[in-house]
Amino acid sequence: MFLEYMSKETYLHRLDIRTKILGFVGIIILVFLFNNPFYNLIIAIMIGVLALSIKMPSQKVFDMLKPLLPCFILIIVLTSITYSASSFKTEISRRVLFHLLPNNGLGVSAGGFFIGCTLIVRIFILIFISTIFTLTTPIDDVLQFLHQIKVPYEISLIITTGIRFIPTMERKKNLIFQAQQARGANLKGNGITGPIRAYLPIMVPMIINSILMANNLSIAMLNRGYGVSKTWTVLYEMKFTMKDYLVITIIFLVTVLGIYVRYGLNKGII
Amino acid sequence: MKNIINYNNVSYSYPNADEEVLKNIDLNIKEAKFTVIMGPTGAGKTTLVSCLNGLIPQLFEGKLTGEITVAGQNISNFRVQTLVKYIGLVLQDAETQIFGRTVEEDTAFGPRNFSIPKEEISNRVDEALSRVRLDGYKKRNTGELSGGEKQRLAIAGVLAMMPKILVLDEPTSELDPIGRMEIYTTIDDLRKENRLTLIGIEHSSQEIIDKADELIVINNCSVVWQGEPKLLFRDIEKLNSFCIKPIPVSIIGWSLYKKGLIEYDQIPLDIDEAELIIRRLFTDRKAMFTGCSIDLMASTTLTDDRPILQIKDVDYHYSSGKLALKKINLDINQGEFIALIGQNGAGKTTLAKHLNGLLKPTAGQVIINKKNSKDFELAQLAKEVGYVFQNPDHQIFCVTVEKEIEYGLKNAGFSAQEIKERTERVLELTSLTKFRNAHPFSLGKGERQMIAVASILAIEPKILVVDEPTTGLDWNGINRMMELIKTLHKNGTTIIMITHDMDIVAKYAERIIVMKAGQVLMDGRTREVFSEFQQLKSAYVMPPQIPLLSLRLKDLGMKDIALDEQELTTAILESLEG
Incomplete structure (x- = not known):
């Protein structure tokens, strides 16, 4: 479901993870400063340019979001009819576009429609920046960051082993699946619960296999001296480069600018 | 020769089990030698080596009696994590011994636990990887390695902790022939370094016979044999009673010995020895292969000629587009x-x-008992x-x-x-x-x-x-x-x-x-x-030993190759007597 880390190097790969997290936070602040969809659209365009610049497979992201289309429509419909026109600050937002029911019932306000659009633009921005983050951040950086903020090394070990065993479990699942089919199991299932029920027999061998593997894993870990002391050697150090300082400055300036536009100039609200 | 490991009257039973898995084991293992432990599954081989680094009784509880010393120290005084610096254990399943995402990260896992400085870890990783011939693999993703490479990485991970003793518990049993060759080469390399004490549990007779210095056979929870491997592998009767696979050519030798044609010491252990001894027998008696025996034994099959399975022009592409099968045509009869x-x-x-x-084939057809596989569900x-x-x-x-x-x-x-x-x-x-x-x-x-x-x-x-x-x-x-x-x-x-x-x-x-x-x-x-x-x-x-040996004996009048020991023995005996 999620897009995996891109191993090819882009300029975002070379940034320190802390810089990227800061940028992430900066964008979230900007997005939630403004509820005007046009301002958010500007941010979205900036993110789009960023995505293009690292050649992100945007088509895949859109494909992933396609099934959510009914939700997006529902969001717009709901915000349009639930916000009362008088709660908005600008002239244009206060206008009632039309009524869904006779006798001025369920008025669709322009402001409510705008809010719906903003929410959707925000969803897209958040999905895009988290995708960009995972695409360009190696798991080692994440683990290093966890270490830096004093998360115990057992936790990062759990994360690495978890990631390491995803393909193994996937392979096992396929083998079990095939073995069951070869013995005439109907794994397609009928009705709504059919596919779920068909998957149940897979769970038994999967769980037993996992337990056996976990058992072996614990032996193997002991064999390598795991748990001899509370800490371990840190192999990678994080380092800020000039590029990081430059990017941090830009993030800072843009965020401050955003806050000034919102509160100093009182723009970007509806 | 100094002994490095001593088992003194060691017995062990798993928790909640009355039966002992090890019974009164007395055993010495020599330093800087390669000792192989053989014996049927369930005889207690793994249990025996699990005692060495304290996994028994510290991880697997149960009742352990007797005394085990390693380099003169009673190991019951130490934690597993302390012992592993001295005794490295590599297990059968390579998959569950790899924790790192990259080869480098995985090899470093052991030393990191001991908080060894970064620079030294880097040296140790390089050295360990080179000892198993994985240099240049440092940045590789562990998921992409082949079975043999994974097992070599598991060995490297243990070597990086610089143990004096390396125990390999059936390291090849899950591997394909190439992977096995890789592991045997690695073991050979390590053996030639002459600094490690190597202990291996193995099923494969042919591979270990000329490599192991010492052989220990475990059967029914006790040590039943210990000594130089060659001494055991000539004694087919004993091997059979221990459930160990004999070397095919030595079975022929055994029959010849039983007939009084050769001495016990002449029972061949490899194909060269076998060729030599058979040639000598034939020249001494000026005999040639009569050759009729094998033809007579040519298998009479129940085959009838109506194909039950037909594969016609089958191509198969993986979803990645890679061609996996190309123009396969086969008829398989009932x-x-x-x-x-x-x-x-x-x-x-x-x-x-x-x-x-x-x-289902990408192109072509598979007909299974008159049913085209494309038209039927798998369940049918x-x-x-x-x-x-x-x-x-x-x-x-x-x-x-x-x-x-x-x-x-x-x-x-x-x-x-x-x-x-x-x-x-x-x-x-x-x-x-x-x-x-x-x-x-x-x-x-x-x-x-x-x-x-x-x-x-x-x-x-x-x-x-x-x-x-x-x-x-x-x-x-x-x-x-x-x-x-x-x-x-x-x-x-x-x-x-x-x-x-x-x-x-x-x-x-x-x-x-x-x-x-x-x-x-x-x-x-x-x-x-x-x-x-x-x-x-x-x-x-x-090709296996026996057909290979018969090919080599062609000039003695061997017309057709023999497929198993029995065929060749019969052919030899008939020719010598006739």
Whole structure:
């Protein structure tokens, strides 16, 4: 479901993870400063340019979001009819576009429609920046960051082993699946619960296999001296480069600018 | 020679078990030598080595009595994590011994736990990787490694902790021939360094005979034999009683010795020795092979000529677009016993999966008993073709052996009465009756493999496809499995077996299909295929000892190659006496 880390190097790969997290936070602040969809659209365009610049497979992201289309429509419909026109600050937002029911019932306000659009633009921005983050951040950086903020090394070990065993479990699942089919199991299932029920027999061998593997894993870990002391050697150090300082400055300036536009100039609200 | 490990009257029983898994073990292991431990599955080999680094009794509890000393120190005074710096243990399953995402990260895992400085870790990683010939792999993703590479990485991970003693618990039993060769080479490299004490648990006789300095045989929870391997491998009777696979050529030697033709010390242990001794016998008596015996024994088969399986112009592409099978054409007749051989990645399993419709051809047709696999659901084809997968643990879904066997029958929609009858029949046939209520995972590997076969047999398919049925089994398990398959074949089941064990192929198969790079390289009678030494080599298949030996004896009048020890022994004896 999620897009995996891109191993090819882009300029975002070379940034320190802390810089990227800061940028992430900066964008979230900007997005939630403004509820005007046009301002958010500007941010979205900036993110789009960023995505293009690292050649992100945007088509895949859109494909992933396609099934959510009914939700997006529902969001717009709901915000349009639930916000009362008088709660908005600008002239244009206060206008009632039309009524869904006779006798001025369920008025669709322009402001409510705008809010719906903003929410959707925000969803897209958040999905895009988290995708960009995972695409360009190696798991080692994440683990290093966890270490830096004093998360115990057992936790990062759990994360690495978890990631390491995803393909193994996937392979096992396929083998079990095939073995069951070869013995005439109907794994397609009928009705709504059919596919779920068909998957149940897979769970038994999967769980037993996992337990056996976990058992072996614990032996193997002991064999390598795991748990001899509370800490371990840190192999990678994080380092800020000039590029990081430059990017941090830009993030800072843009965020401050955003806050000034919102509160100093009182723009970007509806 | 200094002893580094001493077992002094060691006994052990697992928690909540009355029976002892080790009984009064007294054992010395020499420093800087390569000691091999052999014996049937369940004899206590793994238990024996698990005591060495304290896994028993610190992780697996239970009752351990007696004393184990390593380099003069009583190990019960130390934690596992302390002992592992001194004694490294590599396990059978490489997959669960790898924690890192990259080769470098994984190798560093051990030293990191001991908070060794970064620079030294880096040196140790480089050294350990180079000792297992994985230099240049540092940045590789561990998920992309082959089986042999993974096991070598597991060894490197232990070596990086710089142990004085390295214990390898069946490091090759899950690997294909190339992977095994890699591990044997690694062991050989380490042995030649002369600084490590190596202890290996192994099933494969041929590979260890000239490498091991010392052999220990464990049977029924006790040490039954210890000494130089050569001394044991000439004594076929003793080997059989220990359930250890003898070397094929020494079985011939044993028969010659029994007939009084050669001395005990002359029993050959490898193919060169065998050739020499047979040549000497023939020249001494001015004998030549009479050659008739083998032709007479040429297998009479039940084959009739109507193909039950037809593969016509089959191509198969993976979803990635890579070509896995290319223009395969095969006719398989009712009642044949076929061995499908070739290197890993040659397409054997991919082809086999077409035979029951698990995979449908990209181009061409597969006709299974007059049914085109494209037009039928897998569930329908399952009744025609039984498919036993390689690893039993991926095909056991139920909580008792009995339910496991019933699983396929229920899917096929048999009546309760029929299910009961068939289950009984299969339990009887596979001698699993005594385990019927046991949980499959509580049984040994040999039994689990048997359960996997049994659950397919219950459906009584006309065609049986078995993928490496003997991998990871001991000599006993191999023989039992092969006798079962032979019985099925005699009763008319068509057998298609994927295997890497060429001794088995020579002994049991009637027809061999050799695959290479997604194509059928050779297809013919077993005797014909094994005669084509050069062509087999191009498919990276090593013909077994006996056919190879008979090829070498061609100039003595050997017309056809012999396939197993018995054939060759008979031929030799007849020629010498006649």
